[in-house]
Structure formats: structure tokens, C-alpha cells
Amino acid sequence: MAKQVTLTIDGKQVTVPEGTLVADAAKMAGIDIPVFCHHPKLEPVGMCRMCLVEIGRPVRDRATGQFVMENGAPKIQFMPKLETACTNKVEEGMVVLTRSQKAVEGQKGTIEFLLTSHPLDCPICDKGGECPLQNLTVAYGPGKSRFLYDEKMHLDKQVPLGELIWLDRERCIQCARCIRFQNEIAGDPVIGFDERGRATQIVSFSDPGFDSVFSGNTTDICPVGALTTSDFRFGARPWELQAHASICTQCPVGCNTTLNTRREAKSGGRIVVKRVMPRQNEDVNEIWICDKGRFAYHYTEGKQRLTRPMIRKDGKLTRASWDAATKLAAENFQKAKKNFVILASGRLSNEDLFNLKSLAEHADGKAYIYSHMGGGELTSLVGVGEGTNFGSMGAGTTIVVVASDLYEEAPVWYLRIKQAAARGANLIVMNARETKLDRYASFTVRYAYGDEVKAVSDLAKKGKIGDTFLKSENAVILYGSDGLGVSGSAALASACAKLLHDNGFTGRPNNGLIGVWGRANDQGAWEMGFEVEEDLAKAFKGKTVYIAGADPVADDPKLAKALEGAEFVAVQDVMTTATTEIADVVLPAQAFTEREGTLTSGERRVQRFYPAVPVTGEAKADFAITSQIARHMGIVLEGTSVSAVFDILAASVKSFEGLTYARLAEVRPQWPIVGRSDLYYGGTTYENTQGMGAQLSAAAGRGEKVSIPKVEKEALVRPKEKELLAVPVTKLYDRGTTILPSELLHERIGEAKVILHPETAKSLGVEEDQKVSVSFNGVNGEAAVKLTDTISVGVALIPRSMGLAIREPVAVKVK
């Protein structure tokens, strides 16, 4: 533990770790020192001069180094000038006066200065009501202005820094929190100050503007209404909003969020989600979320939502009752016997997946997870478990990231791993191409696509890298599917698991394997015992298929074809998709915003989300639909209470043992302090009052004997002449069903692409942005050429879910 230092703030004795800033020490002791530029997550800069206080230090005898005593107490010498509490570190015996007349005058002065050119358009400002400047003005300001209104500086009020974030230059108080967040935390230094003096203003110098997937966070920590999102801008007043705890469902990080809702005339008197805000969980996302999590919730509310059950009659989907629809499904499922196949995705909750899996077991069917990635059995065996937290990793821990572009696939992990590396963790980034995380790596390992397993198996033998890895106290490996299909990633997972297992990096906090899954609850599906099937087309042929939360028809023409040849297809989803269009029965499911449940993150943390808006139409929660079908089949599955399903689940799934629904709602005090009354300090991030979740145990952590099955890797793809090796990669913004309905993201999503090295393009005679035809494995499509020299010659990257159905490495013809 760090050395403790005791000081006195406003007469109160405070003991805090050495190195703490006076402003933070005060906060810990419940004493508010007003701040604007200071943010406990950012390096101190002392620029706004809001936190002026009087600081006295004990006088030391030069010869002995002892305190000079005066009337029995150390003699305190105060500095002639006020000092900034946000840049001065605590010292033993220090005396701080935050409310002395001198300090109060200084704070008043700073507020007066800040308001001289401030437009004071609180009545139309998004931040009004949750604005640190408003709050601190009332608490610490002089109450009136001596500045002539006509002499205010005028600057542009509607500046798009990109299409997602807008800037009001008049409201900006030049605290640089946004710039510092981008530089220090996000690592995307794409905004900065231009001009100087009173004309100082924020600009974006990237193309596209504000090119960072973390941009929305700047609107939370901006202490005024200068930065707003195009999503929420002029959308509602903060005091009209209700707050509901939720979990982001877009990726395996599982960021804690708050859904702000209101009932509004604009939406026909309905209660709707107005914005998604980060909710503090220092073990998961701290106080940040990525822009996908912030902006891609619109699919839950659009016209495309399914509102009532439907049955195909005379070739047309027609409205049906729940009873009729579930009965029809049940009859067919029962009839199918062994030919019953369930395909569910990680978009569903643990409870949904548990009921589906139970149904498959009772009905003698198969339960497959809809995933492009394998290896999940291993993350249950040697996955990270209880106590694992990127926030506590530093010197002594090795983090290996292999075959994953974390910035695109799990942005908040990227951010936290970058921070862990800055704290001294040993970061090894292994990939066939350059990724953004390389910049923070202690070592990068470059292999050719297809050599993933070998690269991992050789890691420990590799000189300095191997030594560092083996000598670490802790090691985690995050493996993904960059350039890999199901069997390739499964083989990679096995190699990673073996490396960890052989070297004792399992079964302890901050040790183990993490899958960078495509969906939020893939890990949950693996824990429930779902399996992955490489050849789904074959698995569908002639079978009775129950699909939940997946759209294989849109994703892959081959699967569409296979489903045409299926015996019966029941589809359960929140919205109309290409797959519901071909279904025999359609079952409308509730969106995550409308119900409660739990999700298991990639770090195997089970977290609760809560209902925020009323249910759309007649939609039901997935677990309830499954239960209703089951009942018609004579199978009893809990269908009314999520908590009851969870408790049954916890009793039967080993890794969930000991967890209760209530325990997931527990919270503990967190630092930094954020929340409603502390807006000025941590920003508008929500305090966590509804649960920080709990981590699962892994088999290795339970002391079970673990053996790692060896998985053969798939045969190497060898492109013939005039062919390229095409590999699938994941982009943050794709054309998936949960993103595309959010129109504000369309510019970032763009069109179908094929990414080539300039030399490859040259030899093919194609140019940047040129439309080319791409054909592989019976798939023919169009895509725009994008060039980068960060990949190898002869390789074509094809982003997943962008219109070209690529599932694994293939030989491709580009014309």
C-alpha cells in the first residue's frame, strides 16, 4: 500500500495515500473544492484556476529536517498567493483552507471571469440542469456581472466537429478536458486548440471530423454545453429524464450504461430512450463507453420492430395469437424429434439462452450459437474469473492480444489495456496486420494469416518475448477472429489455453483466456453449453429450426438457401429481418430496453440490465416465449420471472454456482466519485446504484482438473494464380441489424469494402475507391477498394457484416 499522508483541510484531519492531489483528498473527505479543468482520470493541468485555495506547509528546521514547533504545534507557513488544489500534492502536516475569505474571493473571481464572455444560454442549452458551470456559479460565483453585455466575445455556435459531435464555441470554457481525454485516455489526438487568448477554440483536425470511436465521452466530461452529440442535441432537458440502469449489448465488454428516457409528444406520447450514458463500473468500463454503445440503440425503437406473432398462411405471414403461434411452433418442434435445431445468438440474455438450451435438451435437439468464432468451451475452463480487472493490471502482468483488432472489436478493452500498458503491464500484440493497439505494445508479433496457432505455440520459446511472458506473475490472453473462421479461432483458442495452462496462468485473478466475441453475450451462451457448428447450411437442411436473435438469411446466401430447404422455421426476434421474412412462424421479442435480464461479458462478469421503456406491441421476453412453446410440448420452463430463471440457472450451471440475482445488484463505493451532485467533478456519467455484477468462476479456478483438448486447425487456404487470400475482419460499425437502423452512424459505416495493399491493387490494376466485383465460394458481390500498407501483399481483408458473406479465410477473385 502507498504511504499514507495526513493533512488538515478546513480543520478536518484527512489521511490519504501519498501522491494524492489536494482537490482529490478533499473530495475523499467530503469537502468540495470547485474544479473545471481538473478531472480525476486526467493529468493535472491547473489551467482554469477554479480550485484556488490557501495552502500552508509546516516549516522544517534546515539542519535537522524536523518541524519547527510553535505553541505546541508545527509552525505553518502559508504561501502569499492562492494555489491550485488540483496540481498540488498532499504533504504531511499540510494545512488547506478552501473557504477562507481569500480563497472564496479567488474562486468568485474565476467564476466572474469565466462568465464574462459566456453566452448564458442555459434556457436552450443541453447541459442546462446538469451543468457544472451552472452549479458552481450558483455555489461559488459573485451573483452578478460587472462585464458589459455588448462587449462579449462572439464565436461560432454551431460547429460540427464531425457528424456525431457538435461544438458551441461560445459555451466553451477552454478547460481542455475534451482534448486531454482524447490524448491521454482514448489515444486519438484528433482535436485541439486553435488560435489563442480569448479566441482560443476547439477544432478537429482529422478526416472524417473527430475521428475517434470514443468521441461521445467528451460530451460527458465537458463541464459546459459546448460539446453535444447529434443524437441528443436539443432532444430533452436533463430534468425531464428518467434514468434506468442497463448494459451495452453491442460487444463483449459489457459496458454499464444508463438509459435516459422521457415520455414525449414528439414520439406520440410514448416513453422513449433519449440517450445512452455511461454508468460507472471501475471494473468494467470505468466511466466511459464507445460511440457504438452510445449511438446504436435506435434499432430498439424503429418501424422495423416486430409487434405481434405471425404465422405463414397460404405463403403469407399473417397475424396470429400468441397461443396459436407458440402452439404451431411446439407441434413442429415435437414432431421433429432429433431433427430439431436451435440457433441462438449472444444478443440474448443468460436466462433466454438457458431456457433455449433446456428446451433443446428436453426435446432431444441441438443448440447452436450463431457465432463466427469458436473456442468458448475453453473460456469456461480456463477463462478469467473472479477478481480479474484490467484496471488492476500493471507491472508484472502480461496481456497478450492475438488475432484481434480491439479498437474495432471491443473499444473499451482497447482503452483499458492501453492504460494497463501505461501502468507497466507487458503488452504483446500478435496479429497478421498492424492494429492501433500496436502503438502501446512492448512487443508486436507479426505472422502470416494461417500461422496464428504456430505463432502462439512458439511464443514462450521466443527469446526476450518468451522470457517476459514466462517471468510474469500474471498473464491473460485475448484471442479473436481477425482473419479466422470458426475452426481457425477454435484452434487458436486451444493453443492459447495450452500456453496459459502449461505455465500456470489460470485459475487466479488476472489470469486466463478471454474471447473477443462478436456479440455481447456469446460467453453466456458458451457457459450454458451451446456449441458452434461450422457448417450451418448442412445443419439446417431438412431440419426444424428455431432461430432466436439471428439473421442468417441476410448474412449469407448459402444459409438462406439452406433454410429454404428446412422443414420448418420459427424465428424469434425484436425486428423484421430477412430471416423473419422466410419464417413459418414469427415470434416478436422484447428489446433489451424493455425488459430485465443478465448478460455475461467476455471477462465472464454477469451483469443485470433493467427495463427502461414500455414493451412494443405484444412482444414478450425471449425466455418467456421459449417457456410458452415448451409448455405446449409438456416441458416446464420458468417463464414469468427472470430472477427465478436466474436462480434455476445458477443451481444447474456450475460456473454460476453461488450467484444470486440479488447479489448482481450489489455496489461498492468507487473512485472517482461521480453522480448527480458531483457533476462538476466526474462529468455526467451516472453513479452505479443498481449493480456492478459478479464474475463467474472458471473450472481452473474451482480446482477442477483441466485438460486442454487439442484442436486441429483448418487446412490452409492456398489461392491459385489470379486469386487472393481473403480473410474476414471485424469493423466496429457494420451493416448488422443492430447498427444499421441508427442513421446517424451511416457515414461511419460506409459501403462494402475490400481492403488491399497498394501493390496488390497495382497488380490487379484497381485503384482506391474503385468498385470491383468480388467472388469466392459461390458468393458474388460488389465492393469498394480501400488501400492500406499495413497488410501483406496478396491478402484481401473483407469486413464482416458489410454485404459480403465471408465466414472464414477463402481464395477470392477480385476484378
Added chain:
Amino acid sequence: MAHILLRHRDIPDIHKLEVYKKNGGFAAFQNAVTRMKPNEVTEVVKNSGLRGRGGAGFPTGMKWSFIDNKNWPHYVVANADESEPGTFKDREIMESNPFQFLEGVAIASYAVGANAAYVYLRGEFWQIAAFLDEKIAEMEAAGYLGKNLFGTDYSLKIYTHLGAGAYICGEETAMLESIEGKRGQPRVRPPFPPSYGLYGKPTIVNNVETLTNVPLILANGAEWYKSMGTADSAGVKIFSLSGRVRKPGNYELPFGTTFRELIYTYGGGVQDSRKVKAIMPAGASSSLILVDDEKVLDTPMDYASVRTLGADLGSASVIVIDDTVSMDWLINKTVHFFRHESCGKCTPCREGTYWMSHLTERIHEGRATRADVDLLLNVAKQMQGKCLCALGEFSTMAVVTGIERFRQDFDKVVKA
């Protein structure tokens, strides 16, 4: 007396390497590198009483001794930004006596263990930068810069770096940011450059004139240097004289020379033989010295004596103001300068200079009331002691002393 800094005035062609060498050039550097330990060099400079000529007057040897020897590498940066209005001494040194300055840089570098030194020049000095580059190349060719100097394992490179037109880049931490390629904005101090400087490494920043003293101090000894000037202000100083005088220019004189001598003996007296009304001893950043009594002119120009007049000697850019000048005009000028140069990083300076500029403009143009003058004084005082760097403080000096010491000038121009 022969010049110590402006030696080109006595020795023609001293900007030529051969001439400089013939006049004892580089002997001090060679002697230091081959015969002295770095801390011995620092000790000599400490004993000489040399204080920084960039404005703050900080003891140079003491600054060098603060270099953090636990953190490497070290850097030396010569502050050749010279942007204080009324200051034009570093320019003359670099243009005409460049080798003595560069030798000073070299000795300082040796003393603090730096193998790289930067000369940071204001953007307008691009010709001087090109000239210094030539001189540096000549020194390299002659074996005074480069690898393994004088057969030792000490190596040194000197680089020039141009600013881009910001007064604030004369402030040492803003200058370091600028060299690093960032916006020229001051850093919070502490930590000070000797522990956290260029690229976060221990760095010594010294003014051009400060460094130009060093070769002769080493050549002639600390005692020799201390024999000039006064007890608290040792040695000689270049006074940049400007304003309403007949012969403006640089005058190298011992500390302790009186204002009267500077203005009348050397500067040829006030234009049109008018009366001195006020003196700004440190350029636009100065407090205004009220010359209501002839005796004020007999004050010796050294750090301590000038302070008794309620002003700082600063960089000793003495601007003489006669009785044709009204202070409302003058502070309107200085405030507009600082408003233009405020980097905008901290609130009181960014907002305060902007606010003050509106007030001084209204006052000067006769659109203000007495209450506005009081408000201006109050705003200036509200800024004092609150700003992140000294620029904000500087911007208030002429305002506060102008109003407090020359109130009648303001009362004359305000509305009833």
C-alpha cells in the same frame, strides 16, 4: 571601459572564428572540458554572482546546480525569444558577437552534462538563426562542437529552433512545449525545468545575455566578475534604452549605474528636452515608476534598488516616458499587447486581458466613467496572483501602477 558582452564594439570582426579565437575565444570552454569537473564550472558561475538576464534575475549557478542527476539525458536551452517590447539586446549579441554566446551555451552544457543544446529564437529572427547555423557549422568544423571534444569523451551538438510569433514562447515552459512541437503554452510549475524540462528531461534554460557572460567569467574568475556591479547585482548588464530619448540603443553598463546616467549621459537626454514623467524599466511588463521627484532618477539600476521604487528591473529594457504621454493611452497600448499575446490557457489572463482591453479602450476614447477606472483597477487586481504564468501578472503591472500613480491622467479623460 572595454565591453564584456558587446565586445564587437571594441574588436572588429569578432564574429569571425579566427578573430574570436585570437581574442581568447574557446579557451575557457577547452579549459573547462579538459581540466575541470562539471560541478567545478557551476561553482565558479555560482561564486560570480551572475543572475539570469531573462527577467527574473534568478542566480544562474544555483539554477545549474538544481539539475537532476538521477534522470538523463540533460538539455540546455538558450532563450533567444527576446519578445519583450523594448528589449533588443540579445539580437545585437547574436548578430555581432555570436561565438561568445555559443561558447557560453557550450560551457553551460558541459557544466550540466548536456550533449544537446537548443537555441530558441523568435520567428522574426530567421536570418539570425541562419547566421547562427553557419557559426555552429564553423565551430563543428574547427572541433569546438561535435563528438569527443578536445579528445575527451564529451560530445555536444547545438541546434537552432524558430518560434512562430508568440510572446508567450519566451516563457521557459511554453518554449519547451514549442520545441517539442506542441502549442506554446506554459506548463504548471513546479516541476521546474531543471527536474522536468524538454521532453520531460532535466533542462537548463538561460537567456542569451546570461550565457554570453559565462566565457569571460570562466576566463577571468568569479572575483573579477563580482568586482563589477553591486553586491546583490554582480557584473554588467545591457540596458536597452528606448522611448522618448534622443539616443535609444543598447548600453552595456555595470549594475548600479543610475537612471540619470543612462538617460542623460548615454541616451542624450529626453527628446525636445521635456521632463521624464515615468520609466518602464522592464519593457511592457513593467510597473510604471513615477518620476515626480528628480531624485528618483538617481536611483541605481540594480535589482534591489529598483524594487524600492515599486518596480522590477526585469530584462532592463528601459522605456522613458515624458510628460507628453498620458497614461490612459499607454496602458491601452500595453493591455492590447497582452490581450493579443495571452495564450488563453488560464482563465484570469484569457478573460482578464480581454475585459481590461475593453475598459482601457473605453477610457482612452472618453467613453468611460470614473467607476470604469475603478473597475479596471479592480479587475487587474483580481487577476493578480491567480494566473498560471507570469504573463497574466505582467499585463496588470502598468494598469495597476498607472491608475494608482497617475490617477489624474484617467480622471481627465473620463465622462463626469
